[in-house]
Amino acid sequence: MSHRPFTTSVRFLIIVGLLLSSVGPRLSFLGPRQADAAGPTATATATATVSAVAAPAALPAIPKRPEEIVFEPLAFEPPSGQTFRRVLPDGTVAYLAPSHEFPLVTVSITFKGGSSLDPADVPGLASMTARMIREGGTAKRKPAEFDETLDFLATEVGVSANDTFTTATMNCLKTNFDESLALFVEMLRTPGFDAGRLETSKARVIESLKQRNDDASSIIGREWKRLLYGPDHFEASEPTDTTVAAIDRDRLAAMHRRIVHPGNAIVSVSGDFAEPEMLAKLERAFTGWERSAVVPGPVAPTATLAPGLYHVPKDIPQGKVVMGCRAITRDDPDAIPLLLLNEILGAGGFTSRLMQKVRSNEGLAYSVRSSLAPKVDYPGEFRAGFESKSATVALATKIVLDEIATVRKELVTEDELDTAKKSVIETFPRQFESKPAMLRVFVNDEWTKRPADYWKTFRAKVAAVTREDLQRVAAKHLDPATMAILVVGDWDTIAKGDLQGRATMNEFFKGAVKHLPLRDPLTLQPLPAETPAK
Secondary structure (H helix, E strand, O other): OOOOOHHHHHHHHHHHHHHHHHHHHHHOOOOOOHHHHHHHHHHHHHHHHHHHHHHOOOOOOOOOHHHOOOOOOOOOOOHHHHHHHHEEOOOOOOEEEEEEOOOOOEEEEEEOOOOOHHOOOOOOOHHHHHHHHHOOOOOOOOOOHHHHHHHOOOOOEEEOOOOEEEEEEEEHHHHHHHHHHHHHHHHHHOOOOOOOHHHHHHHHHHHHHHOOOOOOHHHHHHHHHHHOOOOOOOOOOOOHHHHOOOOHHHHHEEEEEEEOHHHHHEEEEEEEOOOOHHHHHHHHHHOOOOOOOOOOOOOOOOOOOOEEEEEEEOOOOEEEEEEEOOOOOOOOOOOOHHHHHHHHHHOOOHHHHHHHHHHHHOOOOEEEEEEEEEEOOOEEEEEEEEEEEEHHHHHHHHHHHHHHHHHHHHOOOOOHHHHHHHHHHHHHHHHHHHHHHHHHHHHHHHHHHOOOOOHHHHHHHHHHHHHHHHHHHHHHOHHHHHHEEEEEOOOHHHHHHHOOOOOOHHHOOHHEEEEEOEEOOOOOEEEEOOOOOO
């Protein structure tokens, strides 16, 4: 028998009671006897009060279309990192953001350096070092004991490395913080690099390498980086079965000593704690931990992108396409106008030109988008990409390049610019929506030396961008003639174009295509040309 009607009625009565009680002294409910005793004045007052409360408020007109909906400007002021920045006695910078909503504490330590420090002959060393710091136990504890102790405390720890940073994180209950912090620092200071766990991790990585050619996205990502930055730059360097097998405990220990120390770290802590106590605990945890030099920043690539049409063979019914060029650094004066232009071109979802033209109007691709990825230390990239039936790859490519050419010659519309600005400005607060997210922004800003007033002035700079600014930066930075087009798929079908003859691959760089080899997934050596590209 269901009790839902009864439960619903009880909930309704509770809600009504809460609403009535919230009115408080504004309402007086008078029975007959109370009304007689109080007299007509009190009764009239009560009646007037009830009438005033019960009178329905005038509702605004309901918009007939979504674009008619108007919202009040979002009132948000980005916080200043200096408000949360502290310095420990040993000189280590720590960002602290107490929050007492939940009895949890999150600690993150960001060390400068990652894959950019990999030796040329051992790509992937920084990533394996990060993995083994977590999985390899400590000098005092075997991996199983370390894992079991964390499980008993309900504490999660992790270590990961990207191109330029290695980050260690810890999440724990407030009541277990002291024990958890001790284990966390023990792991970072004296990792065990257990031999058995190392062999297991290496075997897992090698097994994953075997899958690198299973997906066209993996192939195109690998070859695009090689075109963009050169095969010898860390951006394009990838491990092979041989380089993974060469990783040993000595190499891990050397990379660990170089990266993981207080002189190369910024700490952030958020959650349920008192700041004075937390500073004291961090000071004790870092006592005796030897400081070394900050590692250098990443080296800029020496290779330049050679414009042209490139192809990698793969026996698939669709073609995977990326086109683009080297772009700007993060702090380039044109960064914000290019950000907005990218939003209009292909980053703005269904409001973007590429999505409207390639998907909505022509039905050539399920997804098409562009991206702008500036780098801090050297120019990053602009790219556009999609996946389409082999016969329509040429037409979709033509539409994308035509749109890029158009924004170089013509002003975008006022509506397009307004929509892009609103998107960027109104999503801006998301970067600060939680204390951990906010602290990640501050830590990254400090490591990358972002100007102190950047976030405070960001929205005003976005609002000040004009249509003329967008045309100027498009003409300066986005020239189809200097771009590379990379296609993965069956070239014989792709090159012919669509049956209606609207476009063929001969339209790009006069049809001069450079066929790149499909690489062996384990060795990354070119496969023989006669090998089926499956």
